[in-house]
Amino acid sequence: MVTNLDRAELAAAALRHFQCIAGTEYQDALTDLLCDLMHWSDREDIDFQNALDTARMHYEAECEESDGEHPEDCKPTVRSKNVAKTMTITETAIYANLSALAEQLAQAAELSTEAAAASKLGKQNQAIGTALPLEDLLSQSRALYDAAIALHRHASRG
Numbered sequence: 001m002v003t004n005l006d007r008a009e010l011a012a013a014a015l016r017h018f019q020c021i022a023g024t025e026y027q028d029a030l031t032d033l034l035c036d037l038m039h040w041s042d043r044e045d046i047d048f049q050n051a052l053d054t055a056r057m058h059y060e061a062e063c064e065e066s067d068g069e070h071p072e073d074c075k076p077t078v079r080s081k082n083v084a085k086t087m088t089i090t091e092t093a094i095y096a097n098l099s100a101l102a103e104q105l106a107q108a109a110e111l112s113t114e115a116a117a118a119s120k121l122g123k124q125n126q127a128i129g130t131a132l133p134l135e136d137l138l139s140q141s142r143a144l145y146d147a148a149i150a151l152h153r154h155a156s157r158g
Helices: 004-022 026-044 048-065 089-120 124-131 134-157
Strands: none
Touching: 004 026, 004 048, 026 048, 089 124, 089 134
């Protein structure tokens, strides 16, 4: 009989494989995989939220089936049934803007680090050339920030 620990190991193997081929960091792997599955679902015209809801029902049923034999198989998730909810369009838009902002700022930080390293080595032209894309990245970052804040303020009024 397949246990919930076996199922968790299967999921861990799939996640490790995704992490290797996508080059994502460990702490971001699950989020990145879920995001990519959303894109795949869009392309395949599959209702991702429905699939996620069905998966949660299967998870809960499998936890109940273990009937206390292996309590370590099922631990409460961060989002309980009482807390989990479908995000509104505004919440989804805010999340998308903040996620994109985080990516933009991570790229900006990487470029800044590379530019500083080149400058430290006396390669000023390389440093400035590396830093030039920061103008666009920071401008785009500001726009993403402004959009997230505007969405939040508009939603708070309504």
